[in-house]
Amino acid sequence: MPNSSSVSEFLLLAFTDTRKLQLLHFALFLGIYLAALLGNGLILSAVACHHRLHTPMYFFLLNLALLDLGCISTTLPKAMANALWDTRAISYQGCAAQVFFFVFFIGAEYSLLTVMAYDRYVAICKPLHYGSLLGSRACAQMAAAAWGSGFLNAVLHTTITFSLPLCQGNAVDQFFCEIPHILKLSCSDAYLREVWALVFNVSLVFGCFVFIVLSYVEIFRAVLRMPSEQGRHKAFSMCLPHLAVVSLFVSTAVFANLKPPSISSPSLDLVVTLLYSVVPPAVNPLIYSMRNQELKDTVRKLFPYMPLKHP
Secondary structure (H helix, E strand, O other): OOOOOOOOEEEOOOOOOOHHHHHHHHHHHHHHHHHHHHHHHHHHHHHHHOHHHOOHHHHHHHHHHHHHHHHHHHHHHHHHHHHHHOOOEEEHHHHHHHHHHHHHHHHHHHHHHHHHHHHHHHHHHOHHHHHHHOOHHHHHHHHHHHHHHHHHHHHHHHHHHOOOOEOOOOEOOOOOOOHHHHHOOEOOOOOHHHHHHHHHHHHHHHHHHHHHHHHHHHHHHHHHOOOOHHHHHHHHHHHHHHHHHHHHHHHHHHHHHHOOHHHOOHHHHHHHHHHHHOHHHHHHHHHHHHOOHHHHHHHHHHOOOOOOOOO
């Protein structure tokens, strides 16, 4: 059986052997990728070019758009190329790069979503202290911590994963190099090092999740105490998009990694992985702009011919 020293490439999951369906998958992925580029690009342009949006909330939203672009650009271009050129191969170095950047962007995004929950908490529960608690320096430090945590997480998991000897061939049952599927190729007694790293990572993720939940408990308590209906509507408009993004991200990622083996199947694994790796970067801009009139007005000023509907 081959080991890691003899593996020069991996074989990714082939969606189909039919040429017409391969081209259909290419077209579908291309449409999703272009939608993600357009939506996140509009947010980046709006926040960067308009001084009214130079606030902590939009600063973090700009970082989220960057992370979403990085995440979807790590997985979809290679899947599109393989579908277009009717191949499954990815080099050993390319696979390692995919693992590193995917873990980096996903980890940093989850950390950033935690920071954004804190931003919402301070804005609604401690509005008089918002300027002092979330000044430009504090925002830059929190964003840097989110990116840094993603980087350290990626270094840890990539180093451990690709130091394992591979004894089960080189076929990865996923459309990109995902750690759980690479672990299936490792020797039975060697993957425990990565399992312990995953346990540590899950503990950190759970801690962030508890922080987000507690933040929103306090936020909803504060919102329900507001005497003004307009104030409650504004607070919900600020919080619901972030809550929707967190719910989509966490629910699909947790199900993908913690679903019981009894219900696991290649088709279900593929659908769930698409839901947490491809769908959020494409729909996050839509979620954040639907109830944000200020952002839509800014985009309309920058791109007057964009077909954005008035409320």
